[in-house]
Amino acid sequence: MSIAEKLLQIKTSLPGYVCLVAVSKNQPAPAILEAYAAGQIVFGENRVQELISKRTLLPADIHWHMIGHLQTNKVKLLIPFIELIHSVDSEKLAAEINRQAALMHKKVNCLIQFYIATEDSKFGFDFEESLPFFHNYINGKYPFIRISGIMGMASFSDNYQLVRSEFKNLRGIYNRLKNDYFKNDDQFKEVSMGMSSDYKIAVDEGSTMVRIGTSIFGSRF
Ligand SMILES: *Cc1c(COP(=O)(O)O)cnc(C)c1O
Secondary structure, three states: OOHHHHHHHHHHHOOOOOEEEEEOOOOOHHHHHHHHHOOOOEEEEOOHHHHHHHHOOOOOOOEEEEOOOOOHHHHHHHOOOOOEEEEEOOHHHHHHHHHHHHHOOOOEEEEEEEEOOOOOOOOOEOHHHHHHHHHHHHOOOOOOEEEEEEEEEOOOOOOHHHHHHHHHHHHHHHHHHHHHHOOOOOOOOEEEOOOOOOHHHHHHOOOOEEEEOHHHHOOOO
16 A cells, blocks of 8 residues: 555544644655655654754645654754644753743644553653643743643553553543643643554544554654
């Protein structure tokens, strides 16, 4: 199947309200262009350097999402163009995004990443630990970031019950935050969860944004 056919197949299997982020990390510019030509506008990358060098080769109206762990010293490179940062995994990083965004007179869309898996190699806030940060945010400490939802990655496992329970947990975190901090904030609406192997479960459990690479582009080089 071509990239266009795979995209179409995935698109038709998703409810209309779910945003498909085509994860193009490790894929060359021509593959991305093929997806773009088939109508895909939103692409996700996990490395700043790779994103910046590929971006110059590709159409300017692509919406770029940062989905991987972000070091504070790379933040300023993204601010001028990034549409959404999925991977805000510490208050320190949020503060740096806010600081750089202020310098560039921008407001940057962010998702707060939660740690929901059983593996210990993944980044993200723990629910209890995140509360002081949300408290600071709603009290106006970070006026140059806009928190538009949360993100998480399930365990890398073929135990679907485990994966489902992790997604359920993330959706539950979203619901609590929405109720406690964002009741009157219509911008807080995204739950970014689900990848090639588990996006159907994620959508079942209330995902609004799936990040899919391999099922669109094939395996990475
Ligand atoms: C690579 C990656 C994906 C996509 O993974 P696939 O299995 O190729 O669909 C999604 N989210 C994050 C954070 C990633 O790093």
